[in-house]
Amino acid sequence: xxxxxxxxxxxxxxxxxxxxxxxxxxxxxxxxxxxxxxxxxxxxxxxxxxxxxxxxxxxxxxxxxxxxxxxxxxxxxxxxxxxxxxxxxxxxxxxxxxxxxxxxxxxxxxxxxxxxxxxxxxxxxxxxxxxxxxxxxxxxxxxxxxxxxxxxxxxxxxxxxxxxxxxxxxxxxxxxxx
Numbered sequence: 001x002x003x004x005x006x007x008x009x010x011x012x013x014x015x016x017x018x019x020x021x022x023x024x025x026x027x028x029x030x031x032x033x034x035x036x037x038x039x040x041x042x043x044x045x046x047x048x049x050x051x052x053x054x055x056x057x058x059x060x061x062x063x064x065x066x067x068x069x070x071x072x073x074x075x076x077x078x079x080x081x082x083x084x085x086x087x088x089x090x091x092x093x094x095x096x097x098x099x100x101x102x103x104x105x106x107x108x109x110x111x112x113x114x115x116x117x118x119x120x121x122x123x124x125x126x127x128x129x130x131x132x133x134x135x136x137x138x139x140x141x142x143x144x145x146x147x148x149x150x151x152x153x154x155x156x157x158x159x160x161x162x163x164x165x166x167x168x169x170x171x172x173x174x175x176x177x178x
Contacts, residue, residue, distance in 0.1 A: 001053070001056060001057060002043075004043065005043050005044075005053060005057075006057060007033055007035075008029055008033055008035075008039070008040050008043055008044065008053070009054050009056070009057035010057065011032035011033035012024060012029050012032075012040075012050060012051075012053070012054040012057075012094075013054055013057065013058065013090065013094040014032055014090060014094075015028055015029060015032055016054065016093070016097045016098065017090040017091070017093040017094040017097070018090070020097060021097050021098075021100075024047070024050065024054075026038075026040040026041045026044070026047075026050065048105075051098060051101065051108060052108075054098065055095075055098055055108075058095050058098070061088075061091060062084075062091070062095075066080055066121070068125070073125065073129075073176065074172040075169050077145065077168075077169075078165050078166075078168035078169035078171075078172050079165055081145070081148065081149055081152075081163070081168045081172075082164070082165045082168055084149060085149070085152055085153060086163050092149065093154075096150060096153070119138060119139065119142060120138075122139070122141045122142050123135055123137075123138035123139075124138075125138065125176075126138040126141060129176060140175075141175060141176070145175070148168070148175075152168075
């Protein structure tokens with residue numbers, strides 16, 4: 001992704017996080033990015049292309065953050081979740097908004113296949129932890145982490161104390177028991 005495309009995608013992420021999917025227009029992205037009208041359209045011709053660019057950028061940023069420490073897997077995952085609930089909250093809100101949009105537009109589902117932990121990484125982790133069915137358990141782990149994140153972001157868990165790495169670690173440790 002070019003530097004200009006990344007800047008446009010970052011502006012789109014901010015808009016979706018703060019205004020929802022209805023606030024995502026080419027014109028609004030131009031304004032948010034401080035660029036002349038028509039700039040976004042030059043890089044992302046359609047709304048679908050704009051959403052795809054936004055999701056690719058989210059995946060790029062999230063994948064850079066998912067680094068697991070073999071000596072403290074649960075702590076590593078908890079640290080990522082904590083960041084996504086605090087400093088990365090806006091990106092996380094945008095990602096969930098895109099996921100909901102994909103429920104109405106099946107053509108967008110393929111671009112949302114990345115998750116908190118890529119399936120392959122989750123399967124490898126499950127295998128390393130002794131799972132007899134790493135594919136299934138890796139999928140369950142991803143689903144659990146997505147649910148935990150969503151719950152703490154917008155569900156009843158959002159009324160709990162602010163994201164706490166130690167509390168998140170306890171939840172992750174329970175999920176890692178295969």
